[in-house]
Amino acid sequence: MKVLKASDIREYAQSGTEKGPWIRVGMDTGGIAAGAKAVYEALVEAREEAGASIRIEKVGSLGLAYADPVVVFQCESGPPVVFGSMNPDSARELIANHCRKGVLLEDRVMASRDRGESLEGGEQLAILVKDTSAGKHGDRTEFFQQMIQDELDFYGLKSTIRVYRALDMGLYNKGVCLQLLPSRVTYGGVSGPDIRHIIKESLRGGTILEDLLVRGSDPQERIVLRNCGQIDPDSIESYLRADGYSGLVRSLTEMTPEEVIEELKVSGLRGRGGAGFPTWIKWSKTREPQADRKFVICNADEGDPGAFMDRSVLEGDPHAVLEGLMLSAYAIGADKGFFYIRAEYPLAVERVQRAIDQAREAGLLGENILGTDFSFDAEVRLGAGAFVCGEETALIASIEGRRGSPEPRPPYPSVKGLWGKPTSINNVETLAAASAILEKGGAWYSGFGTEKSRGTKVFAVTGKVRNSQLVEVPMGIPIRTIIEDICGGAGTESPIKAVQTGGPSGGVIPLQHMDTAVSYESLQSLGSIMGSGGMLVMDEKDCMVDVAKFYLNFCVDESCGKCAPCRVGGFQMLQLLEKIHSGEGSMDDIEAIRQICRCMQTASLCGLGQTAPNPVLSTLKYFNNEYIALIEKDKPLAKAGLDLSEEGASW
Amino acid sequence: MERKRMSNTGELGYLFDWVESVQVKVRELVGEWKDREGNLIMILHAIQNEFGYVPRGVANELAKELGISLARIYEVITFYHYFRLVPPGQHNVQVCTGTACYLKGSSELIEELEKRLGVTEGEALPDSEFHLETVRCIGCCGMAPAIVIDGETHGRLCQKDVAGILENQRRGKRV
Numbered sequence: 001m002k003v004l005k006a007s008d009i010r011e012y013a014q015s016g017t018e019k020g021p022w023i024r025v026g027m028d029t030g031g032i033a034a035g036a037k038a039v040y041e042a043l044v045e046a047r048e049e050a051g052a053s054i055r056i057e058k059v060g061s062l063g064l065a066y067a068d069p070v071v072v073f074q075c076e077s078g079p080p081v082v083f084g085s086m087n088p089d090s091a092r093e094l095i096a097n098h099c100r101k102g103v104l105l106e107d108r109v110m111a112s113r114d115r116g117e118s119l120e121g122g123e124q125l126a127i128l129v130k131d132t133s134a135g136k137h138g139d140r141t142e143f144f145q146q147m148i149q150d151e152l153d154f155y156g157l158k159s160t161i162r163v164y165r166a167l168d169m170g171l172y173n174k175g176v177c178l179q180l181l182p183s184r185v186t187y188g189g190v191s192g193p194d195i196r197h198i199i200k201e202s203l204r205g206g207t208i209l210e211d212l213l214v215r216g217s218d219p220q221e222r223i224v225l226r227n228c229g230q231i232d233p234d235s236i237e238s239y240l241r242a243d244g245y246s247g248l249v250r251s252l253t254e255m256t257p258e259e260v261i262e263e264l265k266v267s268g269l270r271g272r273g274g275a276g277f278p279t280w281i282k283w284s285k286t287r288e289p290q291a292d293r294k295f296v297i298c299n300a301d302e303g304d305p306g307a308f309m310d311r312s313v314l315e316g317d318p319h320a321v322l323e324g325l326m327l328s329a330y331a332i333g334a335d336k337g338f339f340y341i342r343a344e345y346p347l348a349v350e351r352v353q354r355a356i357d358q359a360r361e362a363g364l365l366g367e368n369i370l371g372t373d374f375s376f377d378a379e380v381r382l383g384a385g386a387f388v389c390g391e392e393t394a395l396i397a398s399i400e401g402r403r404g405s406p407e408p409r410p411p412y413p414s415v416k417g418l419w420g421k422p423t424s425i426n427n428v429e430t431l432a433a434a435s436a437i438l439e440k441g442g443a444w445y446s447g448f449g450t451e452k453s454r455g456t457k458v459f460a461v462t463g464k465v466r467n468s469q470l471v472e473v474p475m476g477i478p479i480r481t482i483i484e485d486i487c488g489g490a491g492t493e494s495p496i497k498a499v500q501t502g503g504p505s506g507g508v509i510p511l512q513h514m515d516t517a518v519s520y521e522s523l524q525s526l527g528s529i530m531g532s533g534g535m536l537v538m539d540e541k542d543c544m545v546d547v548a549k550f551y552l553n554f555c556v557d558e559s560c561g562k563c564a565p566c567r568v569g570g571f572q573m574l575q576l577l578e579k580i581h582s583g584e585g586s587m588d589d590i591e592a593i594r595q596i597c598r599c600m601q602t603a604s605l606c607g608l609g610q611t612a613p614n615p616v617l618s619t620l621k622y623f624n625n626e627y628i629a630l631i632e633k634d635k636p637l638a639k640a641g642l643d644l645s646e647e648g649a650s651w
Numbered sequence: 652m653e654r655k656r657m658s659n660t661g662e663l664g665y666l667f668d669w670v671e672s673v674q675v676k677v678r679e680l681v682g683e684w685k686d687r688e689g690n691l692i693m694i695l696h697a698i699q700n701e702f703g704y705v706p707r708g709v710a711n712e713l714a715k716e717l718g719i720s721l722a723r724i725y726e727v728i729t730f731y732h733y734f735r736l737v738p739p740g741q742h743n744v745q746v747c748t749g750t751a752c753y754l755k756g757s758s759e760l761i762e763e764l765e766k767r768l769g770v771t772e773g774e775a776l777p778d779s780e781f782h783l784e785t786v787r788c789i790g791c792c793g794m795a796p797a798i799v800i801d802g803e804t805h806g807r808l809c810q811k812d813v814a815g816i817l818e819n820q821r822r823g824k825r826v
Contacts, residue, residue: 030791033804065793306750308790343696343733344789381689382696385732385787401691403730419688462751462792469793500750536750550753560730 001236003363006249006370012240021054023094026070026229028061028315029347030308034068035087042088043071046095054095057238060316062229063470065308065462067110067168072229073098078182082110084167104128104164111177113170113218116184119206126181128166132174132188141165144176147192151199161203171214172466172488187212219481221448223456224272224432225472228316233351236358239319245364247438248323251330252372257287260331266442268454269434273299273390273427274505274531275607276453276520279434285414286332286424294334295423298325298431299395300341300348303387304503305554307534309458310428312470314341314348317432318355322378324431326364327438329376332424337378340395344385353380387504387558391606392417392425394560405560406606427532429458449475453519457530463500463537466491473518480514483537494539498622502531504551504558505611507618508544527618529611544623545630548616549577555612566609569600573616585631590620670708676701677712691717691727695734704735732787740782742820744768744800749788751795756809760796761785763813780821 025031025040043056064070067084073094074080083094083105090108097103104126111128127148131140145163152158169177174188178198185208187198194212201207222228232238239245251260264280271277286294298321302310314321325337339356341349356378359365367375386404389395394404396418417423426434433455437445446454453475459482462468466488473482479499483489490496498508507528509516516522520530538547556570573596576589597613604610620627680697684690694713698705705728714721728734746752746761761783765771768781791797794806800820808816 029789029804030793030806033791033794033797033806068793302790303787305748305753305788306792307788308792311790344786382693384692384696384734386730387787398692399689401689401693401727403726460792462795463754468751468795503750534750536754538754542754550750 001358001362004245004370006253009240009245009249012237013243013246015241017241018055021076022074023054023056024059024072024229025056026061026064026068027058028312029345030065030312031061031068031070032347036069038088039069039071039086039091042091043095046092050095052095057232058234059231060228060233061312061470063225063312063472064110064467065469066467070229075102079112079184082112083108084110103162107165108167109164111166111169111171111179111186112184113220114184115179115186115214115217117208117213117215119180119183119185119202119208122182123160124180124183124203125161127161127163128169128179128181129163129176130166130169131176132169132171133176140176144190144195147195148178148199151195155199155204157199157203168467170218172484174214177214186214188214218486219474219477220472220486221456221474222472223436223445223448224313224429224458225316225470226436227320228312231317233316233318234354236319236355236362239317243439244319245323247435248326248330248364249370251327251438252370252374257331257333260327260438261287263438263442264331264434267437267445268442268449269430269437269445270453270520271427272429272433272457272532274502274529276530279426279430282414282424282426283328283331285412286334286422289415289422291422293336293419293421294332295418295421296325296329296332296334296337297395297399297418297423297425298337298339298428299390299392299425300339300345300352300428301383301389301395302342302345302428302532303383303390303558304532304534306462306500306536307460307503307532309460309470309533311342311345311348312460313428313432313458314345315351318348318351319359320432320435321428322352322355322359323435324426324433325378326369326376327434328424328426328431330374332422334424335376337376338399338418339378339380340383340389340399341380342385343382349380349382356380386560387554388560388606388608391608394606395425396423403560405562406608408605429533450517450519452521457518457533459533459535461487461535461537463535464491464494464496464539464542465489465537475519476517478515478517479509482518482535483514487537490539491537492539492541494541496537497540497542498538498544500528500536500538500547500615501534502529502614503534504554505529505607505614506531506534507614508538508547508622509618510622527621528614544619544626545577545581548619549574549581551615552577552612555608559608559612563603563605563609565600565603566605566612569596569604570609570612572596573600573613577616580627580630583630585627587631590627590631593620673708673712677709677716681713681716685717691719691724692731695724695728699734703739704737706738707736740779742781742801744781744783744798744817745786745789746772746783747787747789747791747795747797747799748785749790749792749795751792752788752797755795757785757796759810760798760808760813763810764798764817767813767817781817 027036062070069086071083071086072080129144148163171177176190177188179186227242231242261280261284269279339352365377381399389398389404391406392413393407398404413423449455456472456474458472471486498510500508509526523530552574556574559566561567579585600613684694710724797806
């Protein structure tokens with residue numbers, strides 16, 4: 001690629017995405033593990049055989065981890081269609097049937113979450129059907145499919161409208177659901193007699209059945225994930241066509257560093273790595289001190305067990321994070337940046353490295369970027385598996401090639417950071433949001449979210465949930481909406497008991513608080529934290545003492561050992577928990593645990609020790625009965641299968 | 652690194668060859684990193700990629716090459732989970748122990764693997780076919796519980812899948 005000028009970048013942004021039919025294959029670590037490579041190869045092979053002219057692109061994750069491998073198909077006309085749980089056979093079928101005859105794939109096609117409310121603008125060509133209450137009374141999807149087909153036959157529509165079983169409707173526990181295509185009008189709670197009405201009135205008459213219509217579309221809002229699954233992460237051109245680097249052009253050519261910081265202030269963006277410190281303050285604090293050199297660091301050492309937000313962003317849209325890092329460098333006056341990435345994420349490392357190389361080739365890294373005075377370069381440094389390196393001072397030590405031991409603060413890294421120079425460290429998600437903010441403006445971003453928690457947050461929802469996936473929602477939406485409406489609620493027969501947020505530094509949120517709106521403050525008031533955005537769903541079979549022990553064990557293992565409260569306190573507390581868990585505990589042990597927790601929270605050197613008691617304290621607060629059951633009855637309450645329904649409303 | 656014995660040299664000759672080849676290799680791996688600040692961890696990554704672990708002799712050479720103490724190198728190696736002091740087995744089995752995997756039964760997978768492989772987690776038997784270890788979250792929580800064998804991830808496993816996966820891996824490598 002030639003060296004880009006500001007005008008070139010603007011031109012790319014205006015040229016938009018390439019036209020023509022295309023197929024995108026989600027090729028992140030999760031997708032590849034589920035077999036996306038074989039699907040990609042089968043698609044390419046089938047295309048060659050068929051002599052079809054379809055662009056087949058490798059993209060990052062669409063976030064739909066539960067449906068991996070995921071393929072999106074855009075034909076000549078109509079909206080793109082998502083297919084999940086693909087395999088090489090269905091990939092070949094896709095090319096042979098969908099592309100040529102407009103036939104969708106049974107049990108692979110996924111309903112659109114952007115639901116239509118009008119039938120205007122053309123005839124309906126297909127109906128997707130799924131029994132979303134499947135499991136309890138047996139799956140009636142096939143039965144309804146047959147019924148619809150018979151009914152269509154009756155009206156002589158069988159050859160014009162096809163009926164498909166859908167893999168996922170984006171609706172859960174709403175009985176039999178139907179989606180009409182291409183209008184995306186969706187009906188829920190459909191019963192046998194309704195079928196005739198739908199066909200008669202909607203498909204032939206063109207009117208909407210108000211009482212069955214499912215209103216409201218996907219509550220998700222994609223800002224950080226705007227390009228994930230949409231562009232080729234290995235291509236800078238693909239990013240440029242998606243308005244990439246236009247925030248950089250705008251900042252370098254039209255704004256002073258102070259104005260960039262002001263834009264961040266207007267946006268209200270807070271650090272997405274966990275603590276939620278306002279990003280603009282961090283940038284301006286690092287800008288203030290006089291120094292011969294300054295550094296910026298992207299913290300991509302995602303170590304929370306049960307979290308994969310950063311990995312997905314790095315693998316799906318590495319240029320957006322790089323652009324964010326460049327913006328932070330411009331704002332604070334740094335000339336060098338580092339990506340500190342987990343060595344356990346080889347694909348993320350590879351894609352970020354490629355993004356850096358491409359940007360350098362295009363003149364976006366190096367001397368006098370875009371013909372301005374701004375010079376900057378970035379490089380990748382690998383983590384080596386130490387959770388404590390999420391702590392800023394420990395991360396700095398690690399980049400310097402030392403053990404990742406934290407240092408007391410102050411001095412803060414903004415004054416004395418990497419090699420003693422002022423340094424700003426931001427999380428992957430924060431930087432990806434920053435590039436969007438500089439492109440579209442701070443006021444636009446602050447339009448999402450709540451008063452104190454602006455914008456959106458990405459969550460990795462996993463555990464005992466029906467659809468493990470990545471979601472990005474505006475702050476302020478209830479936890480229940482995320483778990484139930486987006487992710488489909490319980491994934492097992494057993495009802496959901498609690499949701500754990502924030503990983504080892506967070507706590508559990510029991511069922512009765514599920515309607516709490518997500519924000520930094522609300523989660524904190526419940527004794528948990530937002531953290532980097534892991535959301536672990538637990539069902540009634542999960543023993544909370546065991547869960548507390550799991551997280552504490554993690555922190556004890558990961559403690560750097562530098563300060564006694566964390567090193568000794570964590571170990572002793574774990575001993576007590578194990579004693580209780582094995583049925584040998586007493587009520588005195590609980591009091592001792594509380595004491596150790598207080599000590600660790602107040603006296604530990606860094607965040608790891610200060611927050612390690614959170615899972616223990618929150619389980620003690622909300623599931624005290626399970627501790628007591630272990631102490632008194634000598635058996636874990638959850639595993640003993642005791643009825644817990646009176647503890648709270650059922651899910 | 653090859654441990655070939657030269658035709659007309661004895662034990663000592665072999666040793667010299669070996670030391671020399673380590674020196675050459677270390678110099679090569681240190682390469683571009685030599686004069687860069689904070690290079691130690693990146694060089695250790697390069698060494699582990701090459702040898703599968705960080706051999707003592709190599710660490711020794713590295714200390715000389717960089718002009719730092721061996722203790723300083725070991726301080727770093729032993730602090731980080733990623734670095735290994737013992738060679739991995741022919742096949743490397745890593746069980747993810749992230750929370751999602753834990754909730755969905757990673758401990759049962761470990762149990763089954765230990766039973767089938769005859770090794771305990773983290774234990775390195777010389778010349779063993781499989782090396783079993785647990786790792787922190789691999790970020791594939793959507794596919795929990797997951798294991799990684801020789802870099803390939805297998806997800807949504809249950810106890811009864813283990814035997815088949817091991818057998819495939821064994822056969823795959825023999826062909």
